[in-house]
Amino acid sequence: MTVALVGVGNLGKALVESLLAASYRSEDVILIERAESDRAQLSSRYGCRVEAEFPESVRLGSGDVIVLTVKPQDAEVACLSLKPHVSADVVVLSCMAGVPCEKLMMLLGTRKVVRAMPNLGAARRESASALYIPDSLSNEEVQHVLSIIDSCGKGWRVDREELIDVATAVAGSGPAYLCWLAEQLENVAVESGFSPHDSHALVLQTFKGAVSVLEQSSERFSELRERVTSPNGTTAAAISVLDERVAAHHVRDAVRAALRRARELGS
């Protein structure tokens, strides 16, 4: 079974790493990347076949999957060049933000289009991925798509396509929001005397520790926060500033802006 990955940038690389770390062999993975400067590096790094365009000599068929990881604005051009290679048995798994299944089905001339929203965690097989599979796939095809998503981390199958946009705003963009918060913590550590190196390590380990504690317990985020916030303590001082400035409102608005943008990309 061949997996052809089209557009090997940030997300594409993370997905290749997951696939190769799972049960996929490099000879079964074809990488299509138009950026010439990246191709030699991709080939030596992953040992897969790397091409600028889908190779005429390759005939995809039953069990084969094309994974689309180009930017939404490149979707039309990519689909037009792929269309001649998409036979009735090939499944297309789109990881692009916004672009709806119906539009991809029209551009590719097939009903076997699935949408997924993985995130950068895929590079460590720790993606939080949402997946929407329309009725047009056979049980076997569904199982294959699920196995690809499972190889990237944890997956959630959604029954309404619009939830992929929600997953885009929350989980697809999520690692960047957490990095933004980490930057703020790191800045205060540096301005207050820690070296940049130690500030980075201190914040990173704080995130790891918090995730580890949450993973081992059934506590909700709010419960853990309340448990560690002693009245009149340091955490309470910080939270009261966040509450005074209605920071939660701003953060939610920011995530809603991402959701609006995901919907705009699809229209």
Ligand SMILES: NC(=O)c1ccc[n+]([C@@H]2O[C@H](COP(=O)([O-])OP(=O)(O)OC[C@H]3O[C@@H](n4cnc5c(N)ncnc54)[C@H](OP(=O)(O)O)[C@@H]3O)[C@@H](O)[C@H]2O)c1
């Ligand atoms: N980054 C994330 O964390 C993340 C998370 C979830 C979902 N996504 C989705 O994943 C997609 C890719 O995001 P990204 O951040 O990985 O973008 P990226 O780093 O720009 O990677 C896309 C790559 O695809 C190449 N490309 C464009 N059109 C092509 C074509 N027709 N054939 C072959 N290669 C082509 C681009 O080449 P050029 O450099 O020449 O343009 C670029 O190298 C987006 O649709 C995004 O919504 C990303």
